[in-house]
Amino acid sequence: MKAAILRAFNQPLQWQEVDSPVADPDEVLVQVMACGIDGTDLKLLAGFGYTPDLPFIMGHEVAGVVAEVGERVTNFNPGDRVIAYNFTTCGECLPCLTYREQICVNMGGVLGAKDRHGGYAEYVAIPARQLVRISEPVAWPDIAVCCDAGMTAFHAVDRSGLQMGENVLVIGVGGVGSMVVQLAKTAGARVLAVDISDEKTDWARRMGADEALNPRQVDIPTSVRELTAGLGADCVLDIVGHTETMASGINSLRHGGRLVIVGYTPDRYPVEGKYLAQNELEIIGTRAGRKQDLINIARLMASGKMKSIVTQTFPMEEANEALAVLRSGNIVGRIVLLTPAGRRALP
Ligand SMILES: [Zn+2]
Structure with missing residues (x-):
């Protein structure tokens, strides 16, 4: 098969012929059709965050068709359409046993990020228990x-405890934010979105935001109060994680409001204990999602209730060009790589 290989950090990937992986007894060999790219890939490429042993194959938003199944696999067959849950979890720790496997304390590999080669390739071997079957045509x-943007958004909205009729502020309308806006709207919230260019605020409105605010033009907490009869937002989802966005988030909350931290950077934001206590504010962390969140967002996507967030596709052979566009920041929505087989499958 061919794959885009990461041989050295900060160097272009190399599209080369390599041996196809072989499925272990509990694994499935998936013929990759499409693989999304995002900021995690840029960090990997730069040697930040996850630092896999090289050579490595990135790609953690994998969709494809089952090519072969390992000898102990009974619930998948060649030809099944599948997507992958990225985390190899232990199934035995307290988070795993309490339906929070994305915070497994014995986390094993992460597909396309750590210890397990990912989907920048024509084939990838994936443990069967991490696969989700897609029955409907999507x-x-x-x-x-x-696999990542959708699942992360679904889990974040779930963690937010969103109620119908609430005013929800979504800070950062990239891939995850585009999904959060749509999910919050679908769940019956009034959605106020924040991003830093007119192009992105226009995009947020296209995704269903009721209002879209640009912090380079307006003060966010002031605008949020104006738009909520002086109360503030019931809930803020910060998908950026800069000092400025956390400040905007905290200061835009109503008394009793909830700040959900979805995105993060090394930044921090100091907040007085008294302010949190006296206003009964809640700060909630959220990480990626559970396999069930992936199943749920895939169902929603298949139902036709979600708008596509994919604005560009590239042949997988041109992964470096796609990553360069992503790095430039001059995009709305998401970029997806298509293998030769994935391009043949386009309508
Ligand atoms: Zn576990």
Whole structure:
């Protein structure tokens, strides 16, 4: 098979012929059709965050077709359409036993990020228990981005405890934010979105935001209060994680409001204990999602209730060009790579 190989950090990937992986007894060999790319890949490429042993194959938003199954696999067959849950979890620790496997304390590999080669390749071997079958016809790029952007958004909205009729502020309308806006709207919230260019605030409105604010033009907490009869937002989802966005988030909350930290950077934001206590504010962390969150967002995507967030596709052979566009920041929505087989499968 061919794959885009990471041989050295900060160097271009190399599209080369390599041995196809072989499925272990509990694994499935998946023929990749589409694989999303995002900021995690840029960090990997730069040697930050996860630092896999090289050479490595990135790609953690994998959608494809089952090519072969290992000898102990009974619940998948060649030809099944599948997407991948990225985490290899232990199944035995307290988080795993309490339906929070994305915070497993014995986390094993992460597909396309750590210890397990990912989907920048024509084939990838994946443990069967991490696969989700897709029964309905969905465009490959749209179902691929469910694996990270969609699942993360679904879990974040679930963690937020969103109620119908609430005013929800979504800070950062990239891939995850585009999904959060749509999910919050679908769940019956009034959605106020924040991003830093007119192009991105226009995009947020296209995704269903009721209001879209640009912090380079307005003061966010002031605008949020104006738009909520002086109360503030019931809930803020910060998908950026800069000092400025956390400040905007905290200061935009109503008394009793909830700040959900979805995105993060090394930044921090100091907040007085008294302010949190006296206003009964809640700060909630959320990480990626459970396998069930992936199943749920995939169902929603297949139902036709979600708008596509994929704005560009690239042949997988041109992964470096796609990553350069992503790095430039001049995009709205998501970029997805298509293998030669994935391109043949396009409608
Ligand atoms: Zn565990």
